[in-house]
Amino acid sequence: MTKPARIAILGSYPPPYGGTSTHVMRLSAMLDERGLDHVIYNAVSSGTNGRNVVSVARRRMAWMLRYAVAAPERVIYVCSARLEVWLLAATMAMRGKQVIIRLRNVALPDYLANPRTRALASWAMRRATYVVAVSPELAAAARAAGVPEERIIHQPGFLPPACHAPGEDGLSPSQRDFLSGRHPVLAANGKVDVYAGVDLYGFDHLVELVGRLRPSYPAIGLVVAFWDHLPKDEPRLAALHARAAELGVSDSILWHTESWPFVPVLAHAHLFLRPTVTDGDANSVREALFIGVPAIASDAVARPTGTICVKTRDLEALIAAATATLHTPPPRTPRCEIVDLAKIDVYLNLFERLAS
Template sequence: MRVLLVGDHPPPFGGVAIHVQQLHRFLRSREVEAKVLDIGKGGRPVPDVLPMRGPAHFALRLTGFLASGWTVHVHTSGNNPKAWLLAAAVGSPPGARAPRFITLHSGLLPDYLAAAPSRRAFARVALAGYSRIIAVSAAVRDALVSCGIPEEKLLVHPAFCASQVQAGAVPVRVEAARARRRPLLVMAHHPSPVYGRKLAFRALRLLTESHRGVGLALFGPGTDSEDFLRDARELGVAGPLEPLGELDHPAALGLIARSDVFLRPTTHDGDSISVREALALGVPCVASDVCERPEGTRLFRAGDATSLAATVREAVAAGPLRVASPDVGPVLLDMYEALSPRPAPVRPVPVTW
């Protein structure tokens, strides 16, 4: 069996890209021939990861894989027009000799589809060619059902491969942050307000009153931006912050593994891979209650800095934990094998003398 994954591949190190990378690594560990069509920005060359050079190049490559009988699995957010055009582009071409699958990752998908009947109609058409549609949460699944997607085609599985979570070495600046902060909180940062930066800063200000040595390390894009620095000054938390910029994924996991609590103060969410990674590494995780969270996560009231600070205090007092983490890799591999066409049996050729 040959599997083609279509989606973003790091860098940058977003949740969908990390899952594609880890699923690719899992399939190769099971001796499955697997490649990635990287529709993101691309980066350093990686074996079996094929960067795209525009729509025409993508269409040509995709057509070749479909005609050659590769099982295709798309990974996309589902919360913007580009994601649905990708879903339609892969799901609609005729002539595929193997099944097609798609995983929809974003917690913003339900609101996106609910905003207009035309979006729901397009989603129904775009997904018609897929054998199975994997939603990362029940909310995403329910939104797809509301579009008229047949329930028998829908599955709910977190986009997480526990077997691939391995903390790596960290830069000196991470070790320095760990050494000077007790407790050390960690948060994945993005400039989007969905990630809850201001809320985290307000909670941090409250935490400095009870934990004088507290620090908040943030990794990801935008930690050196004017907006970031302005928010830190205005909310009075410039002192306890540790802005680390973008880290490669092993180093980010190394940072999380060295922390006391991982924060996820998002205003919307799907099935956050970083929450599951923190739990798999034995690190307490405090997350907003905007969606269903994995077992072991400590929840706070979304948008409430006082609730966030109180829940962090509880997590620090409780200390490390270990929870069982799911691994969708074997589940997907079984699904690929079950739905892939079987080769026709070879009939013996009669021999005449």
């Protein structure tokens, strides 16, 4: 009989290449380097790696109910933002499992804003062995919910990239074709989504930005890399296409809905754009800074040092920042300090300690 792994990660695995799935993929490689056996339960897609990634996306809640009772692993790392998963994980902690809950986006503040979900989320977090927060704001929210300081670890979601994408440069065929002869190249990522009635990732403003910049930069190209795209999102994407056509910039924008690693696009970019309405720690901002690409982002949340921040949903501020940056580009200097190696070591030591 095969001995069960010591660590289980409940979350997602590429494809799609979202922030959490990429984090899990890179974390897995780091755990391998330390000889920490683990299994990844992918509850988002059918993606596996033929080794230690198991897709449980089909009827995932039925699977989770069974797993909560019979999980063989000692350490359970919950990378899901779903409250029902937190609650089931909390019951596992009460039965002796070492449970870590990862706080990564706006879900926690939303939970805490509602009295009923606040009580449930607080109960779950207080019973976890540890809580990992990707930002100081989320760490503060966990403290406010009653989690003791010593059981909160602040670890940004960004882990250093290792690009193993297909192709000599890692680009997809459509990205490679589109980027041929383009200058400057702008990069953005996300999905077609709405938050509080507004375009979550600011794609509408990106279309307007390209429309303003194109007279000065006829060969401009914007690659919007989607980490997820569903049939229900098509009407919103069609509206973006229509606006781009009105502005005469349809051929300047690649809406790359195919799931693909984002780092290769960033490596070709002159500017990264993140005009979100709300956000988590935004791994892609740190990714851009790490490889030396200027990053312009909204001030919706605190951003890493070096980010060019603009007022949230202020199109003119976004255009002004992009224009100034492209006119006088800063040196393309990788910012290795964006990675706090000491924090990553604490993060990995946590798994090692709990699994022993």
